[in-house]
Amino acid sequence: MGIAAAGQIKLMAPGKSVGMYRTEQQPPTLRALVDKVIAVYDFKEVHVGEATVGCARRERAAARVVSAVPACGIDVADVLVQFNSVQIARDTGYVGGYVTEVLRGESRARTSAFCILTARHGADWVGVTNVTVPAPRDCANDRKH
Numbered sequence: 001m002g003i004a005a006a007g008q009i010k011l012m013a014p015g016k017s018v019g020m021y022r023t024e025q026q027p028p029t030l031r032a033l034v035d036k037v038i039a040v041y042d043f044k045e046v047h048v049g050e051a052t053v054g055c056a057r058r059e060r061a062a063a064r065v066v067s068a069v070p071a072c073g074i075d076v077a078d079v080l081v082q083f084n085s086v087q088i089a090r091d092t093g094y095v096g097g098y099v100t101e102v103l104r105g106e107s108r109a110r111t112s113a114f115c116i117l118t119a120r121h122g123a124d125w126v127g128v129t130n131v132t133v134p135a136p137r138d139c140a141n142d143r144k145h
Helices: 002-012 028-041
Strands: 018-021 044-046 053-056 071-074 079-089 092-101 110-121 124-133
Touching (some): 002 028, 002 110, 028 079
Antiparallel strands (some): 092 110
């Protein structure tokens, strides 16, 4: 179920490299899921404190003009993803977490929470959709998303 949900990350960040947080503080089940997702999707494993935001001034070669807007990004990947919760209820499932990225023209990273909805299709799980939410705990069945 979690592997199918991770496929939605490619839709959330098309054409971007993805780093996935993995910590020893995660519950064993969630840590195992993160390990599988990293292996299946070839995401870069990232630990707390490894990623930093860096900026450089952009210069156009033809005009030799330096832009006032710096080109900033996260040094280990374009987007960082963290899974925080997984919930399965019969034929549907939810994965909640955070995605962190530096948007074009900004010099700070922006973090937003998401829910990824999955559904059972026969014996397989399929990622259905992703939704931005106030916090990953809002992915529970009793919450609106």
